[in-house]
Amino acid sequence: MKILVPVKRVVDYNVRVRVRADGSGIETGNVKMSMNPFDEIALEEAVRLKEKGIATEVLAVSIGVPQTRDTLRTALAMGADRALLVALPQDAEQDLEPLCVARILAKIADSEKVDLVIAGKQAIDNDMNATGQMLAAALGWGQGTYASAVDVAEGSVQVTREVDGGLQTLRLKIPAVITTDLRLNQPRYVALPAIMKAKKKTIEDIPLETLGIDITPRLEILKTVEPPTRQAGVKVHSVDELLSKLKTEAGVL
Amino acid sequence: MFLNETQEEVRATTRSFVNAVVRPAAEALDREERFPAEIYEEMGKLGLFGIAVPEELGGPGFDTLTYAVVMEELSRGYASVADQCGLVELITTLLVRHGTPEQQKLLPSIMSMQQKVAYCITEPEAGTDVSGIRTTAVKDGEGWVLNGGKIWIHNAPVADLGFVLARTDKEAGNRGMSIFIVDLHAKGVERGPKEHKMGQRASQVGALDFQDVRLGPNALLGEMNRGFHMMMSVLDKGRVGIASLAVGIAQAGLEAAVEYAGTRKQFGKHISEFQGVQWLLADMAKDIEAARLLVYAAAMKIDHGLDATRSCSMAKCFAGDMAVARTADAVQVFGGSGYIRGFEVERLYRDAKITQIYEGTNQIQRMIIARELLKKGATA
Missing domain, CATH: 1.10.540.10 (Acyl-CoA dehydrogenase/oxidase, N-terminal domain)
Structure with a gap:
């Protein structure tokens, strides 16, 4: 079984994100970038399936500026067998929209004869939460989103989903698309010897134009703003004062 | 970069x-x-x-x-x-x-840490001056017999394998020492009690005593009587390691101090708004960066096969002194809290002190720097 894992290069989750002065987006110059944490979980799941002898090949795919190679290098060090980069020009400022990403991935899943796609449920930069679903639609495959457990059987995969109010279990026919939630697994730390070994693997390039996909944006970002700063709280001296403030100022009673 | x-x-x-x-x-x-x-x-x-x-x-x-x-x-x-x-x-x-x-x-x-190691050099009469060691290994048939004692040995209470510097030729000074690989569970090896230290307290340090410990023919590491030179050959790298360690302690202190200064309020504002605190933070950051660059330069000299001795000593000496001074600043930013057990900066200050002492005291490092200057000239 061949598994495709899309990985995205995003602003590291530890970075304090700043909005660009002109409001056109967030500052990415001189900012530490890392693999989207949900994609790490997806890759970990795929690598574990390979280690269990269920998967035969794990293919990491990324779409992005040339520096995205670093992210793919990490994917190789974590255990991906191959890495494909759909390179965008260095000045590609804006993210590709989920629909374009899904169409690109669908092409690759098709040409690579992939059996399973395991993707992060969303990227932590723009939180779209759409690519996995659109990819399933584009391929005409079943989808199991927000997975907190994945069990592969002969010809099918059982996915436990985290939904409001509990867990839902689905059985999907393979091929299928799975998107990962936070509690699916704890991704491994990359071992130092694996970093050295990954250096020797090649990252295959797929020129965007060979895929014949229109990446013209359909959405227009009007404005990006910082979240409002939290107002300082007040101390109340009695229950009566609290009640009166809740009634008069907060208007919640 | x-x-x-x-x-x-x-x-x-x-x-x-x-x-x-x-x-x-x-x-x-x-x-x-x-x-x-x-x-x-x-x-x-x-x-x-x-x-x-x-x-x-x-x-x-x-x-x-x-x-x-x-x-x-x-x-x-x-x-x-x-x-x-x-x-x-x-x-x-x-x-x-x-x-x-x-x-x-x-x-x-x-x-994999299945076997824990100890590097056994120091003795009561031989600290900075290694040539004073009295532990001896005497040829006995195919192997050797080891006698003597070591102190302040990292991992001594828990180690499985000792790499022990012993005298193999009494007359030959620095050319009369050899390194032996010793099974520390063997007959004749005694471990002293664990020392209770000021800092780096998870590091187990203690004494080892060797009484007629029999060593096999495979126990000798490298060439006979070249132990001192083998030890010296890894000193530069050791100094880079300890210098980096000192930078790491100070960096943790800086991170803690910056975070605390941005949350602690006095006189109605964050203490980070007071210039007195800002200067402490700025001095910490610039000295840490300077030490880090010295470390990188020394490491790169080793990697390029250049003469790295002066650089390694400068990095170790500067980084150790810096770590002690700048973790003291971190304590200062925290005020009274910084003096209390359980606050990270209190531990960092204690952990920093030994970086001026082990892997060659900072006095020795200065001697080396001066010796190199006087021998090879002051040109950078």
Whole structure:
């Protein structure tokens, strides 16, 4: 079984994100970038399936500026067998929209004869939460989103989903698309010897134009703003004062 | 900027491990003076022991600069953990350079921490002046008989294998010492009690006593009577390691101080708004950066095969002095809290002090720097 894992290069989750002065987006110059944490979980799941002898090949795919190679290098060090980069020009400022990403991935899943796609449920930069679903639609495959457990059987995969109010279990026919939630697994730390070994693997390039996909944006970002700063709280001296403030100022009673 | 893609990745993976596993454990390890076997087992799996061991011998084969990066990151979590990495690095470097193929079979178990090592040099009468050692190894048939005692040996209370410097020729001074690999569970090896230290308290330190310990023919590491020179050959790398460790301690202090200054309020505003506090933070940051650059320069000289002795001593000396001064500043930013057990900066200040003492005192480093200047000239 061949598994495709899309990985995205995003602003590291530890970075304090700043909005660009002109409001056109967030500052990415001189900012530490890392693999989207949900994609790490997806890759970990795929690598574990390979280690269990269920998967035969794990293919990491990324779409992005040339520096995205670093992210793919990490994917190789974590255990991906191959890495494909759909390179965008260095000045590609804006993210590709989920629909374009899904169409690109669908092409690759098709040409690579992939059996399973395991993707992060969303990227932590723009939180779209759409690519996995659109990819399933584009391929005409079943989808199991927000997975907190994945069990592969002969010809099918059982996915436990985290939904409001509990867990839902689905059985999907393979091929299928799975998107990962936070509690699916704890991704491994990359071992130092694996970093050295990954250096020797090649990252295959797929020129965007060979895929014949229109990446013209359909959405227009009007404005990006910082979240409002939290107002300082007040101390109340009695229950009566609290009640009166809740009634008069907060208007919640 | 100074690091390549691979080194950045090594830094990132080490940092995420340290943030999740090492830094949160440091306070309890310090309090309990406990050997964190579970952390070391995990580090063994990640390849954090024996960083320079070449790939054909089962290691990742990284250069000295990468080693420096790892040491700083580990130490930012907890200096004792970094020092364990430094110890294994020296032992594995000696084994790679001087070990027979038979002896190199020890590498996997040392790198996975199944066998804990001790580097046994210091004696009561031989600290900075190593030539004063009195431990002897006397030829006896195929092997040797070891007698003597060592003090302040890192890992002595828990170690399985000792790399012991012993005198093999009484008349020959520095050319009369050899290094032996000693099974510390063998008959005749006695361990002294664990020392209770000021800082780096998870590092187990104690004495070892050798009474007619019989060593087999494979116990000799490298050439007979070349032990002193073998030891000296890894000193530069050792100094880079300790200098990085000092930078890591100070970096942890800076991070804690910046965060605290931005949250602690006095006179109705954050103390970070007071210029007096800002100057402390700025001085900390600039000295840490200066020390880090000295470390990188020294490491790169080693990696390029240049004469690195002066650079390594400058890095070790500057970084150690800096770490003590700047963790003191971190305590100052925290005010009274910084003096209380349980606050990270209190521990960091204690952990920093030994970096001026071990791996050659900073007085010795200054002697080396001066000696190099007077011998080779002041030109940079």
